[in-house]
Amino acid sequence: MKGPVPAEGAADTSWLRRTAELSRLCPPSDTAFSVGAVVVAADGTVLGEGYSRRDDPRDHAEEAALRGVDPDDPRLAGATLYSSLEPCSSRSSRPRSCSALVLSTPVPRVVFAWREPAVFVDCDGAERLRAAGRTVVERPDLADAAREANAHLLRGPGACGGAQPPRVG
Numbered sequence: 001m002k003g004p005v006p007a008e009g010a011a012d013t014s015w016l017r018r019t020a021e022l023s024r025l026c027p028p029s030d031t032a033f034s035v036g037a038v039v040v041a042a043d044g045t046v047l048g049e050g051y052s053r054r055d056d057p058r059d060h061a062e063e064a065a066l067r068g069v070d071p072d073d074p075r076l077a078g079a080t081l082y083s084s085l086e087p088c089s090s091r092s093s094r095p096r097s098c099s100a101l102v103l104s105t106p107v108p109r110v111v112f113a114w115r116e117p118a119v120f121v122d123c124d125g126a127e128r129l130r131a132a133g134r135t136v137v138e139r140p141d142l143a144d145a146a147r148e149a150n151a152h153l154l155r156g157p158g159a160c161g162g163a164q165p166p167r168v169g
């Protein structure tokens, strides 16, 4: 499978839209985000795709996407990892966070839509990746699509599913 050559602008937009599509395939959860991720080579070839809980209830999207990629694939050195959500920097379910996982690959560029909100854990994945010399691009203009599959996790306290806001007046 092939798509646009990863680059800022329209190509990044198109790949992030794909991650939002993938996030809608996640088995539902009330305790973890639904996220989609795609690893794309410099020529636009998809090296791997994944989404949360794909193969295991503890799966994060980025690790599911990287699982199918040969770690020695030379194309990783020019690839971009797209994720609908900022790669995590700490997690309870597995010892290695997704940002650590990305740092164990040569992938030089990470693009995500939605900065992780402090619902479960505080995340500084973007900062860690930048500090390690990776290019990190944030596209908050596409965060709405990434949030869609997680709307049930983001309601404020007391706001039950389907409840309407009280009428005023």
Ligand SMILES: [Zn+2]
Pocket (backbone or CB within 6 Å): 060, 061, 062, 087, 088, 091, 097, 098, 099
């Ligand atoms: Zn993660």
